[in-house]
Amino acid sequence: MSISDNIANEAVRPCPHCGQGSGFFVSPEKIAEMLREIPISPNLAAEEAVFNKRLEECGKCDSLREQVLCFHCGCFVMFRARPHKSHCPHPRGDRWKDIEIKLVK
Numbered sequence: 001m002s003i004s005d006n007i008a009n010e011a012v013r014p015c016p017h018c019g020q021g022s023g024f025f026v027s028p029e030k031i032a033e034m035l036r037e038i039p040i041s042p043n044l045a046a047e048e049a050v051f052n053k054r055l056e057e058c059g060k061c062d063s064l065r066e067q068v069l070c071f072h073c074g075c076f077v078m079f080r081a082r083p084h085k086s087h088c089p090h091p092r093g094d095r096w097k098d099i100e101i102k103l104v105k
């Protein structure tokens with residue numbers, strides 16, 4: 001089954017970013033499947049521990065929508081958290097910025 005088939009099979013809901021029209025709900029499981037289908041170069045990817053901590057931070061954030069989407073950028077957070085050179089777009093400050101420092105300590 002392709003990614004578009006997966007998405008098309010999901011229930012249609014209003015867009016969780018803007019609340020307008022109808023968008024697609026995509027479950028965290030489907031996003032994880034999409035991540036596996038779209039590989040990222042190991043040179044560009046964040047370390048797994050950093051990726052996991054970023055997602056942990058998203059899980060505590062009041063800007064996370066539908067368990068998968070960042071309200072501020074409209075990205076699926078699993079995709080946004082994957083590149084090494086990524087940041088959190090929260091308007092009160094990057095909630096990911098100290099993650100790598102904390103992991104080293």
Ligand code: SF4
Pocket residue numbers: 057058059061062063064065069070071072077080087088089090095
């Ligand atoms: S603002 Fe940052 S921490 Fe919150 S959901 Fe978006 S990327 Fe995740």
